[in-house]
Amino acid sequence: MNGPTPVTLGAELPVLAPYLVLAVGGLAVMLVDAFSGGRRRDHLSLLTLLVLLGAAAAQGAAPAEPRGATLLGGMLAADRFSRFFNLLTVTIAMLTTVYATSMFERDGRYRADFYPLTLFAALGMMLLAAATDLLSLFLAVETMSLAVYVLVAGERGSLRSSEAGFKYLILGAFASAFLLMGLALLYGQAGATDYASVHRAVQAAPDGGILLPLACGLVLVALGFKVAMVPFHMWTPDVYDGAPAYVTGLMATGVKAAAFAALLRVVWLLPPIAEAWFPLLAVLTVLTMTYGNLVALSQNGLKRMLAYSSIAHAGYLLLGVLAVLNTGRDSATAVQAAAVRDAAGGAILFYLVVYALMNLGAFGVVACLSRSRREEADAIDGYAGLSRRRPFVAATLAVFMFSLAGIPPTAGFVGKFYIFDAVVKAGLVPLAVWGVINSLLSAYYYLRVIVVMYMKPAEGEVHDGHSWEAAFTCGVLALLVLLLGVVPGSFYALAAHTYRQMIF
């Protein structure tokens, strides 16, 4: 209470607007739902999309802040990095809303709590990507996680959904405890909670005994849990599989992107300690990639396969984080090191966007082909003959699978190329080679889906749901994936520039 309290709230309002729009919009959607009586709930989806559009517009209209500007007395960053993630999060939430509504309409049974919860989850993700204070980091993680716990468990009457939500809640609470303990230790060392002070304290005492490495390790455990890093991945298959497909898409893309954004800020914050953890992090990254890919090989359900694939992709992204961390060690000059770090950071941002596009596309296809929420289009065998039944949807899913496998000319290939390129430049050639081998391994299970769709005749139980909105969205996403695969240059430059402008 003694520090300078922000009285400049009015001046910060335009930059805070995206967050405020989502928060107030979420509350408004709750109220509208409460007062809608027993009627249909399709106006809620419209309202939710409007709120998300409003947040995007507010973000677009927000004035460009000078480098180093923070909001609310150092709680949130107002940099290009947070703007980048805000727009990504809003896009992800909009796609999720479209998929969810299309599934609700097919059932004729609306799940009204989905809409405010999605808005609150998106708010948490945006705050997480912008957090520049230990307290706002924790609050953002909790805002996001609480909403997602309920989203996962909210499919009433489905035992698997409840089980998934319960597992995620229990394990997530553990992860939060780890995070809180780590943040408390950091605070104990630094005597302040904002990143700038913590950074200064860490620089002043790089070998401050056991406390800082321990704190850093605890924070890494918590963020590793959110991004599904081995050995904190145990929840991933069950939760991704048990949650409804539209929520799984949100978790695999939005939660992961936000957690990686926070991780990028945190590793930037703690360079000397992160260095102490480097060998362990490298081993865990290799394990994450390998485990995800090996176990995905033998999956028969598409959602479960995508869950393991999401573990593997967390591994590729962690490779990028390792490249960011390693630049301080080998590179000849500081300028060179900064260039490599920007390249690696830009590669991570690029990959997160590409991953969001292709993964949301894949989950969108699942949502599109599901007959109802009880019968989700999960079994891979059910995709047999899809190329004849639904040539368009099959083509989009093929694009997403090619992209996930990293085959040109899709964006997945370019994203992996940038990551591996940065890893090589950072002097970690063996890790890059291992990443490429893993990528080859993963081609088997992604291409299997395409083989089933195009070369197997339909027999037995096949997926034949349909939704125009979901199919249209998947088409747009497939186009974007191809577009970013053919002309990635300017977008990559934007991503690298965004990362360079990141403040902490």
Added chain:
Amino acid sequence: MSAQAIPILMVVGTAALLSLLFLGLSGWLGPYRPNSLKSTTYECGVPARSTVQIRFFVRFFLVALLFLLFDLETVFLYPWAILFRSMVAEGRAAFALGEMGAFVAVLVVGFVYVWKKGGLEWQ
């Protein structure tokens, strides 16, 4: 670090030693003549009639949760009320009021939601 821990370790050690000593002494010196009444579970009041692992009506859980929410609100209000005077003295009255107003407004929205959704009805 380790030098500071020695007194704590001594306290822990002494406590462990003493309690073990008393337990051992009473076991060694005390008479041991059990009967059926003595070996029943010790309880005050009415004897237990059934096991305690019964099913609770799930609505209790909802009520407990709502109680917790509104209880926490007052927990937040207290420190704010104490600080309010000093904040007014610093000329930040509007900020203090606005902050608590936003908090209570969010809570009221939740309250209205619970009310309209029938969370407060017992049936």
